[in-house]
Amino acid sequence: MYDKHILIEDSLHSSDGDRTHASVEVRMPYYRGLGLSMVEGVDLVVDGRPIPADATTFTVRGTTYPITGLAEVLDDRWEMGEPARIDFDAATPLGPGEHTVTAVVRLRISYMPVPGGGRDTKTLTLA
């Protein structure tokens, strides 16, 4: 559910002149908010290249966490429909213009025997 709404349009931005640091905003494909410890990961693939998890961070309401450290976060949440900013380092500079971005959100939902989450692929223009 909500898969097609994971990646937020117009949210791909570069944060440095070299265009190797960039960010994109994502929403959680679920009908309620979740504690961050139950967010198993937000995996990005940009132009066919997987971004390593340790090259990404997760930011909600101004607080930034390493993606690989979310499992330890017991006192913050990703609320329903709330945009989270994923900052990442690209191996090669991202040129201006369109990029194909895939986001896979992996969630640990207690009542489900199988992994939760969803995936979305969009063509986003680097602003």
Next chain:
Amino acid sequence: MRDISRSGFRDHPSAEMLFVVSAIKRGVSLYSYQEEFFLRTMSLEDCIAHAASIGALGIEVIPEQSMTGHPHIPDDQIAQWRAWMEQYGTTTSATDLFLDTKRHRDRWLSHEEQVASVRSDIDLAVRLGAPVIRAIINTPPEVMRDAAPYARDNGVRLLLEVHAPFHYSHPWILEHLEVMHAEGGVGLGLMPDMGTFVERFPRVVSDRALREGGRKDLVDYIVDLYDDHGDTHALMDIVHYRGGGPVEMGLARQATHFIYRDPAEMLPHMDLIGHVQAKFYEMVDDTTEYSIPYDRIIPVFEQGGFSGYLSSEYEGNRHIEDAFEVDSREEVRRQHAMFATLLGEKPSTDSKA
């Protein structure tokens, strides 16, 4: 009397029942508006206002969907909620709790932690003014047992949702019933989800499979077997034998999670039933849900003397969002037009004479 009078007078045909007021009340779970709420095209106030506008005055809420900061939702959000209930003439009919047994990556929540989680959600229900709490189906019976005294002390009732594929003679539910009967049904009870009465396979689900490239012969096989109320236990195996791929297998899995039981199976448990989640997938018009025979379900609640809320739970959005604009308000409006008719409410004064 206010709630009862608002739910309208019955037009019951039999003489002895003439002019008897239906005790069943109408409400909406804000889960129903999740698509628009997620996309921020409806605010929380918009959701409450819509329910009120169609005479659905009991508002069920999932706090960790509609509010932020769960379980420590800030006082200003609670105060705003209570102000809206007053403003719109609505009441908090229920809150829904989840039990995050997998909160930690490397270990299951202990029994004591699970009970503490439920107690925390009881506190929240009290703050929001809810008399009953939906306990999610994965809540273990022993957690219900050990949380019951706290519920009783706080004047609320924990209601286990009876959600498909579970039903009233399922081992998991029987374990819960044992605990409830031992407790006396004061702090504990049941919340039937009408998804246990899916008589006909929801076409919004099978149509989606076709849109995703599912083979028509296998989709038809799954739907026909379900509609014949055939044995679905080996359905995934059969679809596999027939060369089904992920789409067909996914549809087969869904078919094993829908169930149709005789609504009369609820009658022996009516004293435990405190609230009803009126699940639906597609209102065909103002009188008919495609899959769930409400015209045969509501009489069971009448017969059993149920006096709580029928609380709309629209769940069609996830099956159509890929191809269609979701209009949760229209779906909920239609379901309540159907309920008003089935509950014998008189037409409102602004309709034609």
